[in-house]
Amino acid sequence: MSDIFWQAPGNGKAFDSFIGDNSKMNSRSIGVLSFIKEFSKEQGYVKESFFRANIKKYLEDNYNEMPNDSLDTHFYKPLLFYGFIYRDKNYNLSLSIEGNIFLKKYKNKDFLECRKILLNQLDNTAYPNNATPNVKSLNLYPFRILFKILLDNSEINTKFIKSSLVRIVNFEDLRDYLTSKNLNDIKEYKVDSSKYEKFNTWVINSLVDLKILKREKEKLKIDEEMYEHIQYLYKNIDYEDMFGTQNEQYFNETNISKKRTKRDYKIIDEAKKRDKFICAINEKHNTFLSGGNNYTEGHHLIPMFQQKNFDFSLDIVENITTLCPNCHREVHFADDKKEILDILYEKQQDFLNSYGVQKIDLFSIYKQSL
Numbered sequence: 433m434s435d436i437f438w439q440a441p442g443n444g445k446a447f448d449s450f451i452g453d454n455s456k457m458n459s460r461s462i463g464v465l466s467f468i469k470e471f472s473k474e475q476g477y478v479k480e481s482f483f484r485a486n487i488k489k490y491l492e493d494n495y496n497e498m499p500n501d502s503l504d505t506h507f508y509k510p511l512l513f514y515g516f517i518y519r520d521k522n523y524n525l526s527l528s529i530e531g532n533i534f535l536k537k538y539k540n541k542d543f544l545e546c547r548k549i550l551l552n553q554l555d556n557t558a559y560p561n562n563a564t565p566n567v568k569s570l571n572l573y574p575f576r577i578l579f580k581i582l583l584d585n586s587e588i589n590t591k592f593i594k595s596s597l598v599r600i601v602n603f604e605d606l607r608d609y610l611t612s613k614n615l616n617d618i619k620e621y622k623v624d625s626s627k628y629e630k631f632n633t634w635v636i637n638s639l640v641d642l643k644i645l646k647r648e649k650e651k652l653k654i655d656e657e658m659y660e661h662i663q664y665l666y667k668n669i670d671y672e673d674m675f676g677t678q679n680e681q682y683f684n685e686t687n688i689s690k691k692r693t694k695r696d697y698k699i700i701d702e703a704k705k706r707d708k709f710i711c712a713i714n715e716k717h718n719t720f721l722s723g724g725n726n727y728t729e730g731h732h733l734i735p736m737f738q739q740k741n742f743d744f745s746l747d748i749v750e751n752i753t754t755l756c757p758n759c760h761r762e763v764h765f766a767d768d769k770k771e772i773l774d775i776l777y778e779k780q781q782d783f784l785n786s787y788g789v790q791k792i793d794l795f796s797i798y799k800q801s802l
């Protein structure tokens with residue numbers, strides 16, 4: 433049996449009360465997000481060392497925060513875990529597009545919307561995760577499993593989380609349950625280690641504080657206001673889909689996103705016609721004739737998995753760029769996508785800006801720093 437378990441990030445929760453209640457911890461998290469937004473304006477990111485050197489003073493000055501030793505090293509990690517902050521390999525911090533939207537909605541006091549954005553982030557949260565370096569070998573989406581089990585069972589015992597849930601690491605671990613739909617068929621582990629407690633005490637408790645989950649005595653349920661949204665996120669997702677590599681999950685346009693949003697291939701044809709079947713990166717990228725035209729592919733510049741963050745459809749002609757197969761693979765799979773994104777941003781700037789997407793947002797969607 434492996435020693436792997438679901439890990440909690442950093443050294444605490446991101447939120448210790450419902451969003452909209454200005455508890456110390458909540459306002460501190462908002463302060464961290466605001467700091468990164470403010471100081472990343474010029475370069476597109478803040479160096480982690482700059483963050484560490486200045487965050488305490490910033491929170492003291494702007495958020496009445498008492499100096500706290502773990503603030504600089506740990507406190508942003510739950511936000512990293514939820515994907516509101518992005519940290520690249522050079523330890524540069526920036527807000528993700530979702531972090532930006534969350535902050536904007538928070539400042540507009542659109543708190544219900546904030547909870548939904550956070551839910552969407554939980555849905556995206558995968559292990560391995562930047563904020564939890566010890567679970568490198570896991571390939572799973574912990575919250576999808578949690579929410580799917582909650583949808584199946586309407587309530588679960590808190591003991592179940594401590595003794596069973598945090599040890600689900602592969603599809604096999606769910607097999608018996610899937611035939612019986614009986615929670616008791618998910619293996620229970622006798623654990624004495626306090627480290628298992630952290631997922632429960634930090635993450636789960638935080639979800640209860642945020643009114644995403646609801647606790648009644650020893651039972652956990654989905655909060656009524658969030659139920660429909662969670663149901664919408666998971667209605668077409670199978671347990672099988674929750675295991676796999678992050679890259680596959682994110683960029684396999686034909687897999688999960690297809691299940692969530694019905695794709696209209698006519699739109700892709702329309703875009704290719706608009707672009708006269710010429711690759712947006714370089715007009716000299718000729719391939720071969722297909723149907724009498726230079727063979728190209730349509731790519732959703734804002735990927736479909738981002739749909740939940742936008743209140744307009746992403747499956748529109750304006751969001752499709754025409755690429756040769758090589759450039760298309762590159763935009764999905766290259767380590768360094770900066771050059772290609774520069775060109776695509778330039779070409780689609782009007783469209784992107786009209787929907788509030790700036791260059792830094794586009795780069796952060798593709799996990800690139802500016």
Ligand SMILES: [Zn+2]
Pocket residue numbers: 685730731732760764
């Ligand atoms: Zn594509």
Ligand SMILES: [Zn+2]
Pocket residue numbers: 711712713714717755756757758759760
């Ligand atoms: Zn090309």
